Amino acid sequence: MNEIIKVDNLCRDFKVGEEVVHALRNITFTINKGEFITIMGASGSGKSTLLNILGCLDVATSGEYYLDGVSVRKMDRNKRATLRNRKIGFVFQSYNLLPKTTAIENVELPLLYNKNITSTQSRQKSIEALTEVGLADRLYHRSNQMSGGQQQRVAIARALVNDPVIILADEATGNLDSRTSYEILALFQKLHKEGKTIIFVTHNPEIASFSGRTMVLKDGRVIHDTPNMKIASAKAVLDTLPVEEEEEDIARHIV
Amino acid sequence: MRYSNLIKIALKALANNKTRALLTMLGIIIGIMSVIVILALGSGAKESIKDQIGTMGSSDMIMIMPYMGQEGGVTQSASNMQSLKREDYESLLNDAKFLKAVSPVVTTGGQAISGSNNTPTTMYGVSPSYLGIRNINVSSGAIFGDDDVSRATKVCLLGRTVADNLFPDGEDPLGKTIRFNSTPMKVVGLLESKGASSVGQDQDDMIIAPFTTVQKRFLAINHLHSIYASTVSEEYTNEAMAEIKEILRRNHKILEGNDDDFQLMSMEEVMGTIDSVTGLLTTLLACIAGISLLVGGIGIMNIMYVSVTERIKEIGLRMSIGAKGIHILIQFLIEAVIISLLGGLIGIILGWAVSAIAGLFLDMNTVIQPSSVIISFAICTLTGIFFGWYPAKKAANLNPIDAIRYE
Structure with missing residues (x-):
């Protein structure tokens, strides 16, 4: 089974008053295991709606969506919650960490809602995930004691901890300065290299050059869906940037 | 979902907002305390009245008197009969x-x-x-x-x-x-x-x-x-x-x-009358104390409601990483119940102390019935569930898409 996501003739309509708004019109595509795809589009293009559906937060009006071979369209709220818990990792623009809570507790969160995982296992997995994103030495830092880049790393660790089939990143670098953005992109590229499937939703065209495939939405339709032959390395870009103060120092300035 | 995890989550949320939790508890503390004190003083008063009545005669005493009747159209006093x-x-x-x-x-x-x-x-x-x-x-x-x-x-x-x-x-x-x-x-x-x-x-x-x-x-x-x-x-x-x-x-x-042509009166009846009078008084006072408990409960609802609004983004996050509506509902209910139970516990301890001190000053033997403690705990739990329900339900019904992007 190589297809992680299969979207077939997907439509999503919203009723706004009397009018029906067609947010997505007859979208069809597949995403295979191990792809790193960027979904782009201006505001109102339907990319958020698509992300909600791909993330099982919303369901299509018509058409089918298979996540890891399972049809999502007819699932109820609770089934979709469980599906999100087991198969999807979210990374948001504003990190969405719990305030005054340590990194490890934030990362453990998805596992708390999984009854098959004991507290020892969840601790173990969380430490692994935080090590993966390079925060092994910050397990017990509270979210308000960390810089934006570190917070986003914690959020990525939280998205990794349940071993999802897909990682959905929604403008994951939107709140970060360019240097930190490249660091986060480098982290995504590293995860991709290790075999993770990643969907990165953004309106920033620069990011597309770091992924293997770019899909562009306009007015609810896919207008471009092209593979990227020349994938740039975020790490290489990072190395060309002048070395700035250590992240900790920046963090201190922000605080 | 392990429900012990939900308790952990709720405790964590309370620990992050200690002052607010304590202020919310205050209503319950005062309510439970006054219920305990009033019931203790009430039963203490009953005891001391009973002791006094006891000096009239033993509790197994029966008095037989002539019936106050009419004789030749004149109502006679009982002693004349x-x-x-x-x-x-x-x-x-x-x-x-x-x-x-x-x-x-x-x-x-x-x-x-x-x-x-x-x-x-x-x-x-x-x-x-x-x-x-x-x-x-x-x-x-x-x-x-x-x-x-x-x-x-x-x-x-x-x-x-x-x-x-x-x-x-x-x-x-x-x-x-x-x-x-x-x-x-x-x-x-x-x-x-x-x-x-x-x-x-x-x-x-x-x-x-x-x-x-x-x-x-x-x-x-x-x-x-x-x-x-x-x-x-x-x-x-x-x-x-x-x-x-x-x-x-x-x-x-x-x-x-x-x-x-005679009438009987037993000490038991006299005691019964006294009992019902003091009982009525105690019930009345306990009702007033109950009202303060109600106000405390509304305080819980108020704070939980604010707390839900304040944490919409957190709720959205929890939902998007796999929390079901019921998990959110139970989490907030547990928070409300913990607040009211903890408040109740403090209220019981304070109530016990206050009634002991009051008993010392009023020179009477205040009695804290175990039943009033059990009832207090039951009331606390019910208060928490009752007043926590509406805000918790509101949280559980949030749409994760809106909640996660709420600013």
């Missing part, structure tokens, strides 16, 4: 199986005189068993015997007040002869002091003498004013009363369907 006779006393003494002691009572007011001292008082004509029935003890000397009753001897026992008034110099009255309405009476005993009764009557202002003496030498009557009895045991009060009724109706030849 002559329906109780010595024969009634004797048949109760001999036939009643449920009575352990019976004593006739005739009373007369008069002036007690000793030398140059005198005092107005009441003389109770009784049989020796009267002391046991009324819980009166003899402090010195002894009660007269049955032969004094049958011979109507002029002997008496003095209550503390009478003794003090007649012998102010601390002379021992025992063996002295006093006069009551010019009839000389020999003092054979002194009664132990009982203090004032619950209605403020001085229970030591009395002289006790054989009832035959009072009947023949002072009143020149054949009937009795009343009969006091005590049952073999408190739980047989009803049987004893039925038995007394049967014997007296037979003696008085009252036909079936006609009214009794």
Whole structure:
């Protein structure tokens, strides 16, 4: 089974008053295991709606969506919650960490809602995930004691901890300065290299050059869906940037 | 989902907002505290009233009085009715199986005189068993015997007040002869002091003498004013009363369907009345305290509601990483219940302390019933669930898409 996501003739309509708004019109595509795809589009293009559906937060009006071979369209709220818990990792623009809570507790969160995982296992997995994103030495830092880049790393660790089939990143670098953005992109590229499937939703065209495939939405339709032959390395870009103060120092300035 | 995890989550959320949690608890603390204090003081008051009533007589006491009836169109006072006779006393003494002691009572007011001292008082004509029935003890000397009753001897026992008034110099009255309405009476005993009764009557202002003496030498009557009895045991009060009724109706030849010409009153009934009065008072006060508990509960709802709004983004996040609506609902309910239970616990401890201190100042024995503690805990849990439900439901029904992007 190589297809992680299969979207077939997907439509999503919203009723706004009397009018029906067609947010997505007859979208069809597949995403295979191990792809790193960027979904782009201006505001109102339907990319958020698509992300909600791909993330099982919303369901299509018509058409089918298979996540890891399972049809999502007819699932109820609770089934979709469980599906999100087991198969999807979210990374948001504003990190969405719990305030005054340590990194490890934030990362453990998805596992708390999984009854098959004991507290020892969840601790173990969380430490692994935080090590993966390079925060092994910050397990017990509270979210308000960390810089934006570190917070986003914690959020990525939280998205990794349940071993999802897909990682959905929604403008994951939107709140970060360019240097930190490249660091986060480098982290995504590293995860991709290790075999993770990643969907990165953004309106920033620069990011597309770091992924293997770019899909562009306009007015609810896919207008471009092209593979990227020349994938740039975020790490290489990072190395060309002048070395700035250590992240900790920046963090201190922000605080 | 492990539910222990939800408890962990809820505890964590409370720990992150300690001041707010404490302020929310305050309403519950005050509510529970006042309920506990009022119930404790109420039952303490009941106990002390019962103790006071207890000085009137033992709790198994039954009083038999003539029925206040009409004679020739004139409503007579009970003491003027002559329906109780010595024969009634004797048949109760001999036939009643449920009575352990019976004593006739005739009373007369008069002036007690000793030398140059005198005092107005009441003389109770009784049989020796009267002391046991009324819980009166003899402090010195002894009660007269049955032969004094049958011979109507002029002997008496003095209550503390009478003794003090007649012998102010601390002379021992025992063996002295006093006069009551010019009839000389020999003092054979002194009664132990009982203090004032619950209605403020001085229970030591009395002289006790054989009832035959009072009947023949002072009143020149054949009937009795009343009969006091005590049952073999408190739980047989009803049987004893039925038995007394049967014997007296037979003696008085009252036909079936006609009214009794006597009336019975048991200590148990008196206690029951007192119980219901103090009970009513306590309930009333507890209701007022309950209102403060209600206000506390609304406080919880208020704060939980604010807390849900404040944490919409957190709820959205939890949902998007796999929390179901029910998980969110239970998490917020647990928070509300923990707040109210913790508040209740503090309230119970404070209530216990306050009622102990109040008991010390009011000089009464405050009793904290385990039932009031259990009820308090039940109320706390229910308050938490009841007032936490609406905000929790609101949180659970949030749409994760809107919640996660809420600013």
